[in-house]
Amino acid sequence: MYRLSAAHRGADGAVMSVVQLPPPSLAFPASGVPPRVRGLARYTADLVTPDTVLVGLARSPYAHARVSRLDTCRALKTPGVLGVLTPADFDGITLGHQIADEPVLTNVARYVGDGIAAVAATDQSALVRGIEALDIDYEILPHACSVDDALTLGEPLHRACPDNVAQRFSIERGNWEAAQKRVSFWVTGTFQTQAVPHAYLEPRATLVRVTNERLELVTASHFPAVLVETYREIVADWGASLEVITPDIGGSFGAKWEHPTHLICLAFAHRLRRNVAMVLSRRDDMIAGRTRVAMKIWMRIGATDDGELVAKETVLWADNGAYSGHGPTVSLAAATRMDNLYRFSALNAQAQLVYTNNMPSECFRGFGSPQSAFAQEQLIDELAERLSMDPIELRRRNAVQPQDTTLHGWQVGSCGFAECLDAVRQRVQAHRDDHPLPASSRYRFGYGVAAGTHGISNRGYDHRFDRALLSLRLEPDGMLCAGSAEVEIGCGTVDLVCTLIADYLELDRERIRIVLGDTATVPHGLGSFASRTAFFAGRAALDASRQFAKKCSGFAAEAELPAEAGISAVIDVAVAAGRTGELCVTGCYEPEHVALPDQSGYGNTSPAYTFGAHGCCVRVDMATGLARVIQYWAAHDTGRVLSPKRARGQVVGGVHQGLGFALAETALVDDQGRLQNPGYLDDRVATFADTVPVECIFASTFEEHGPNGAKSIAEPPIIPVAACVANAIYDAIGTRQRRLPMTPERVWRSLHTEG
Numbered sequence: 184m185y186r187l188s189a190a191h192r193g194a195d196g197a198v199m200s201v202v203q204l205p206p207p208s209l210a211f212p213a214s215g216v217p218p219r220v221r222g223l224a225r226y227t228a229d230l231v232t233p234d235t236v237l238v239g240l241a242r243s244p245y246a247h248a249r250v251s252r253l254d255t256c257r258a259l260k261t262p263g264v265l266g267v268l269t270p271a272d273f274d275g276i277t278l279g280h281q282i283a284d285e286p287v288l289t290n291v292a293r294y295v296g297d298g299i300a301a302v303a304a305t306d307q308s309a310l311v312r313g314i315e316a317l318d319i320d321y322e323i324l325p326h327a328c329s330v331d332d333a334l335t336l337g338e339p340l341h342r343a344c345p346d347n348v349a350q351r352f353s354i355e356r357g358n359w360e361a362a363q364k365r366v367s368f369w370v371t372g373t374f375q376t377q378a379v380p381h382a383y384l385e386p387r388a389t390l391v392r393v394t395n396e397r398l399e400l401v402t403a404s405h406f407p408a409v410l411v412e413t414y415r416e417i418v419a420d421w422g423a424s425l426e427v428i429t430p431d432i433g434g435s436f437g438a439k440w441e442h443p444t445h446l447i448c449l450a451f452a453h454r455l456r457r458n459v460a461m462v463l464s465r466r467d468d469m470i471a472g473r474t475r476v477a478m479k480i481w482m483r484i485g486a487t488d489d490g491e492l493v494a495k496e497t498v499l500w501a502d503n504g505a506y507s508g509h510g511p512t513v514s515l516a517a518a519t520r521m522d523n524l525y526r527f528s529a530l531n532a533q534a535q536l537v538y539t540n541n542m543p544s545e546c547f548r549g550f551g552s553p554q555s556a557f558a559q560e561q562l563i564d565e566l567a568e569r570l571s572m573d574p575i576e577l578r579r580r581n582a583v584q585p586q587d588t589t590l591h592g593w594q595v596g597s598c599g600f601a602e603c604l605d606a607v608r609q610r611v612q613a614h615r616d617d618h619p620l621p622a623s624s625r626y627r628f629g630y631g632v633a634a635g636t637h638g639i640s641n642r643g644y645d646h647r648f649d650r651a652l653l654s655l656r657l658e659p660d661g662m663l664c665a666g667s668a669e670v671e672i673g674c675g676t677v678d679l680v681c682t683l684i685a686d687y688l689e690l691d692r693e694r695i696r697i698v699l700g701d702t703a704t705v706p707h708g709l710g711s712f713a714s715r716t717a718f719f720a721g722r723a724a725l726d727a728s729r730q731f732a733k734k735c736s737g738f739a740a741e742a743e744l745p746a747e748a749g750i751s752a753v754i755d756v757a758v759a760a761g762r763t764g765e766l767c768v769t770g771c772y773e774p775e776h777v778a779l780p781d782q783s784g785y786g787n788t789s790p791a792y793t794f795g796a797h798g799c800c801v802r803v804d805m806a807t808g809l810a811r812v813i814q815y816w817a818a819h820d821t822g823r824v825l826s827p828k829r830a831r832g833q834v835v836g837g838v839h840q841g842l843g844f845a846l847a848e849t850a851l852v853d854d855q856g857r858l859q860n861p862g863y864l865d866d867r868v869a870t871f872a873d874t875v876p877v878e879c880i881f882a883s884t885f886e887e888h889g890p891n892g893a894k895s896i897a898e899p900p901i902i903p904v905a906a907c908v909a910n911a912i913y914d915a916i917g918t919r920q921r922r923l924p925m926t927p928e929r930v931w932r933s934l935h936t937e938g
Contacts, residue, residue: 217678224431227388227401231460235390236265238448238461239310241300241317242471243292246540246856247326247340250290250299254318258302261316263309265455268301268447276417278441278506280409282349284341285506285543287443292321293340293505294540295856296471298443303451303459326540328856330479330500333539340505340538349503350511350536352518354783356590357529362494365528366485370565373481374558375922376905378474378502378850381547382843382868385433386468389444390460391452396423398449403432403439406710407700408668409645413441414449421453429670429700436840437546437712438473440508469861473545474850476513477502480558486566492525492581497555499534502541509546510536512643515784517551521559523589523792524600524636525581530590540856548837550713552635552902553844557923560633560906564913574632574910575608578796583636593638594776594787597894599820599882600634600794606818606880607632607798614800614814627803628813629915634796635902638789639895640715642777650773651719652706653680655727657766661758662696663688665727668708669720670700674897675829676716680724682825683890687728688750706769714895717825718790719772721890727770734766774888790888793895795819797838797903801911808931810912812842818880819899823892827881830896834879837900843869845905847924 218224255267273287288298300317304310327333333340333347340347390401398418404410407427418425432439444461452459463471478501485494501514518534567574583589585598611630620628642649653667665684671677677697685692698705709715735753742756757763780786798816803809817834824830847867851859860866885892909920918933 219431226385226431226433227390227403228462230390230401230430231462232458234458236303236305236451236455236457236459237307237310238301238303238451238459239314240298241302241314241319243295243297243299243321245292245321245323246295246328247324248292248321249324250292250319251322252318252320253300255300257316257318258313261309261313263305264302264313265305266303266451267313267317268450272450273446276446278443279508280440281509281511282507285443287446294542295858296542297505298471301447301451303455326856328540328852328854330502330537330539333537340540344538347538348535349507349538350514352515352532352534352783354519354532355530357527359494359529359531362529363485365487365493367488368569369483369485370562370569371483372558372562372919372921373479374561376478376554376557377923378477378541378544379844379848380469380472380474380850380866381434381436381438382848382863382866383434383436383438386463386465387439387442387444387472388460388462389448390458391448392458393452393456398423398425398452400425400427400445400449401430402427402445403435404429404700404710405435405440405670405672405712407670407702408707409710410441410445411702414446417446418449423453425449426703427700432670432672435672436548437550440545466861469866470542470858472542473508474504474542475547476510476517476544476551476554478517478554480555482558482562484559484562484566486570490570490572490577490580492527494529495522495527497532499532501534501536502544503536503538504541504543505538506543508543510544513544513546513551517555519591519784520552521555521636523591523593524583524634524794525578526583526587527590541852542850542858548840548898549637549901550898552637553841553905556633556635556902557905557909560903561909561919564910575604578634579604592780592785592787593789593792596791596888597820597822597884597886598792598794599884600796602882603794603796603818603820603880604634607796607816610816610878611798625805627805627915628800629803629911629913630798630800631907631909631911631914632796632798633903633906633910634794635899636795637714637793637899637902639718639791639793640713640789642786642788643780643784644713645709646779648773649709649777650771651708651723652769652771653720653723653727654706654769655684655731655767657754657757657763658696659758659763661694661754663690663694663754664696664698665724666698666701666705667720667723668700668702668705668710669716670711672711674716674833675826676711676720678829679717679825680720683721683724684728687725688732690750694751694754714793714897714899716897717893717895718889721893722772723770725770725890726772727768730768730770731766734768738766791822791886791894793819793821793899795899795903797907799907799911801908801915803912803915803930805916805934808927808929808934810846810908810925810927810930812875812908815875815877816880817877817900818882819896820882820884820894821896821899822884822886822889822894824881825891825893830881831879833896834900835877837898838877838904839869839874841901841904842873842875842908843867844901845908845923845925847926849924
């Protein structure tokens with residue numbers, strides 16, 4: 184029998200399904216350097232061959248307009264043009280994972296950049312001429328580029344919503360009337376957060392390869408298997424079949440899901456029987472891309488004289504943009520998720536998701552929580568000031584604890600929130616002691632803190648199930664192939680899965696091949712989102728490894744291998760005997776202790792929850808209003824840290840992405856709905872020149888349901904950042920920043936209106 188370490192056995196010697204392993208190896212593959220760093224990654228655009236048909240769109244120049252005439256004759260006669268698609272070619276087809284409201288091509292443009300017609304051509308020059316040759320006339324309609332304007336427009340942007348409200352939520356938890364009577368005083372504020380592009384490095388790109396009636400969609404996507412489900416019936420009506428391949432992804436942060444460009448390229452590829460590609464320029468990607476949901480939040484929090492947080496009320500208006508994307512769940516999360524940080528007695532929340540003629544919104548790292556944290560964590564600081572209490576002490580006194588069930592139904596297991604708060608308090612105090620702030624008439628210094636929480640996946644995302652599958656298959660060449668529909672979006676999924684399998688099976692990493700997101704060869708899965716990948720794919724990898732080890736044990740006994748033979752020896756024998764097909768298993772992870780939430784979002788939606796606390800020191804230039812962060816601390820409860828380097832990378836990256844959201848980034852849209860800064864020279868994304876020192880601290884928690892005790896760390900680092908910086912600015916200059924981004928002009932104006 185092959186050798187099985189004691190860590191893999193129960194007391195009776197039986198193989199256990201949930202195991203604790205020695206610390207995993209942090210080694211990279213044999214090359215020593217990841218392919219991305221060596222420039223070997225292959226993104227969608229890199230796979231486009233010279234003979235591929237190119238596709239482009241004629242986009243609406245108006246925020247809201249009806250197409251009164253669309254004549255394709257001149258375009259079709261243009262040399263090099265191979266075809267034109269119009270809205271009639273996709274009649275009755277709308278996209279939207281939660282609200283199906285986005286046409287593939289449209290006769291009614293709802294934002295500047297909406298697709299009206301698509302052209303396919305042999306080369307870029309012919310494509311541009313073909314688009315220019317389209318004759319399109321518009322009837323301009325009333326438009327609204329703000330939530331307030333949309334609510335009073337008197338003109339529905341979508342027939343199904345005459346008041347332009349796509350969805351409403353009204354939620355009450357606990358005994359609201361009784362809680363209000365216990366409140367000694369309230370703090371209240373109205374906050375505004377902006378739309379920002381996702382700022383991924385790889386613009387949206389789509390390639391479709393054709394083999395007879397089989398269409399192969401190659402594109403960066405969070406959920407390739409769900410894409411197949413979304414498009415399969417449409418493609419089947421054309422008489423074709425569909426598979427999706429996810430190549431290397433150059434970033435997404437929540438942007439890359441179903442999209443009209445996919446169906447446009449699929450339709451052209453099927454009609455022309457040729458490979459087809461559409462690679463957006465950076466400008467087009469930003470004009471017709473997706474943004475974080477902009478929000479206006481009115482909030483009040485009530486407390487007792489001794490610092491008990493009793494009641495919280497939220498009224499939220501979310502700018503859905505022209506189409507919904509994940510707007511419904513993002514707005515629900517923003518209205519409720521941050522409530523779970525503290526032991527409130529009662530909660531009241533109302534939210535409206537409003538259609539406007541802005542670019543469509545989409546989920547973005549943090550899924551609505553950075554917006555609501557910006558409001559909540561400033562009000563917590565205001566309460567602390569009213570109570571003459573240390574802001575960390577107020578949070579700690581009311582912090583959620585292990586084994587709590589929150590008012591929204593979260594069943595908290597492991598929880599290192601208090602430990603995170605203590606770590607930040609210690610470091611902020613040490614920095615104060617070691618760095619006495621210089622007296623200056625021009626520069627003021629201040630410290631701020633803020634906290635955040637996040638789930639791991641969401642049982643309500645797909646009502647059928649929330650699970651991950653991972654196959655292990657021994658190939659004839661002796662490689663152990665691990666396949667999953669989860670994808671690598673930059674969080675280290677390949678390295679994590681490879682490490683877990685290699686450590687469990689005691690194999691060299693070089694013997695393991697990872698295949699992610701190829702729907703023709705891997706088992707079905709929901710994909711990578713909601714900070715679920717490490718947790719779900721990790722557990723599935725461990726389950727597959729356990730099953731594979733058991734199969735190897737049986738094979739070894741049959742082959743009469745010596746008792747000390749390891750998995751590697753079993754593999755060698757199977758390859759030599761031509762019996763590799765016998766060593767194939769599929770591991771599964773599906774949490775049993777989660778529940779479908781109700782329409783108000785109530786329920787234990789995640790198998791575990793993460794918590795964090797941040798602190799920072801800022802310097803504010805009183806002459807210009809420029810706020811600069813000079814030191815940052817980020818403490819996170821992420822369970823057992825499997826890869827310290829990758830965990831630090833996620834935290835440092837999330838903090839800097841949050842600093843861009845807090846201080847500079849915005850999608851500037853004029854009153855006609857035109858994006859004024861469609862590029863990163865004008866949309867001020869943080870760069871290396873803007874980096875600040877970030878100290879990362881990880882709580883010493885162990886999550887019993889996680890892979891080897893781990894939780895996740897993908898989204899949480901961005902959540903507290905804007906609030907943390909806002910609290911530090913207040914500490915420095917005494918004025919509250921209630922609107923993002925906190926640009927020098929806004930900070931300066933606050934000094935001259937409030938200070």
